[in-house]
Amino acid sequence: MKIVLFGATGNIGQRITAEALRRGHTVTGVVRDSEKVTSPDARVPLVQGDATDAESVARVARGADVIVSAVSPRPNPRGRAAPSLSAAARGLLAGARKANVKRLIVVGGAGSLEVAPGKRLMDAPGFPDAYKAEATEGADSLAVYRAEGAGVDWTFLSPAAEIGPGERTGKYRTTVDQFLTDAGGHSRISYEDYAVALVDELESAKHRGARFGVAY
Numbered sequence: 661m662k663i664v665l666f667g668a669t670g671n672i673g674q675r676i677t678a679e680a681l682r683r684g685h686t687v688t689g690v691v692r693d694s695e696k697v698t699s700p701d702a703r704v705p706l707v708q709g710d711a712t713d714a715e716s717v718a719r720v721a722r723g724a725d726v727i728v729s730a731v732s733p734r735p736n737p738r739g740r741a742a743p744s745l746s747a748a749a750r751g752l753l754a755g756a757r758k759a760n761v762k763r764l765i766v767v768g769g770a771g772s773l774e775v776a777p778g779k780r781l782m783d784a785p786g787f788p789d790a791y792k793a794e795a796t797e798g799a800d801s802l803a804v805y806r807a808e809g810a811g812v813d814w815t816f817l818s819p820a821a822e823i824g825p826g827e828r829t830g831k832y833r834t835t836v837d838q839f840l841t842d843a844g845g846h847s848r849i850s851y852e853d854y855a856v857a858l859v860d861e862l863e864s865a866k867h868r869g870a871r872f873g874v875a876y
Contacts, residue, residue: 817872
């Protein structure tokens, strides 16, 4: 499968790249500063592109089987401002249509998952103020996919509340819109197992036109 991956050099993007290559897929990485970053793998060429620009998305995605977006809602280490995830959602959807790429998988956030019917994690007491803007970006982008995603088989994959470097176990649980915790009340997953779940979805396409979440 030919994958075009936006945000290929980020923490999650690097793990998605490794997992996809492990399974025999080919990956082209798309970054905003192609001359200032190094590919996470010698087999992965980097091209410059902008997820918020439909023409740019179409240019880099033509001939691909799937677009994967691991675009971060945070400024990059070189001082580039964070892109709007809603603008990226619109750019990716329009660009996919222009390039005739039917499949789009998006790295989402946990804040919009529900801790109770109709009550999002990001609105619950105690949700850290430092992450509210980021959570709002993710929730707003999910709303764009749901409202404007017709004609593209999009999937929005929410991680657990805690995600970071760890072991690749190949094990995880899935949810639709409900916030998942383990028996001890923790919600976590490694970058590596999040990437496993994303590539599993890429191959199985079980959640077309929908959001789902993963956690241990």
